[in-house]
Amino acid sequence: MSKMIKPDLSAPVDGRQSERALEIQRGTGRLLRRHGFVSLPEVTLKSGRRADLLAINTKGEIWIVEIKSSLADFRADKKWPDYWDFCDRLFFATNQETPEEIFPEEAGLIIADAHGAEIIRDVEQRKLAAARRKALTLRFAQIAASRLHAIHDPGVPTHIEPAKL
Template sequence: MNRMIEPDLSAPVDGRQSQRALEIQRGTARLLRRHGFVSLPEMTLKSGRRADLFAINDKGEIWIVEIKSSIADFRADNKWPDYWDYCDRLFFATNQETPADIFPQDAGLIIADAHGAEILRDVEAQKLAAARRKAVTLRFAQLAAARLHAIHDPGIPTHIEPNKI
């Protein structure tokens, strides 16, 4: 007798993010979908940096969203300018409790909770070079496929080395 096994479609949790950060991530991902983007959390780039949310739309435009759940979280991390090398637009996403004026003006700003988000400040696009766009788009596709494969075959690793991206 063959029984169909239903895959576990819940997202893997790695324990690095606070509950507040996960809520900001969820609301921001919903906002990105409304704007025609699909996104992946925790995407490692060639630089070794890990984008909190990496998003791409059907035109190939790439956004990176850096999630900051508090003033202390923002102050503890100054790597965000490095993300401009991998996206067309860079945003910070935070919650209503974190003062908006601490975030740099040369990045966009999103306010989010677990249910949704809104863009408070947009940012002008800085177009990626074609070779970099291709490389990060392929990385995105490989990582998304690896994570989907892991849902259907839990014994398979989801980590893909970001070589040459």
């Protein structure tokens, strides 16, 4: 009888994020779960922008969370308004050390660490068009399934993801 090999279920790390950003991501993911969302990190959108976290709940509501681990990180990225075309709500997530007042009022604000997070400022929902919502929901499912498949079958190239939507 052959011995069963237990798959490595740890999350893949692509090396682009700092340790601080990964801690914010983890705590924010826990917050999203408490609010009934599941999330995927590093999702490329049709615009070519990459959402730090794309989250969806059972009602189909889609949130994007842009992680900023420092003042310099925030200042380096001014393209955040582009995310509004791909979500119902847009949030920044940061840590206690980053000044809250730098973040624009047009987006929500989450303060996080490796253990959890809190929504400090909520943001009004902007409804996505039905066709965009469907496309994003399908993309979310395809990416999640593709990543899960790569965990269970490590021989599959991990760079293969469905076409951008």
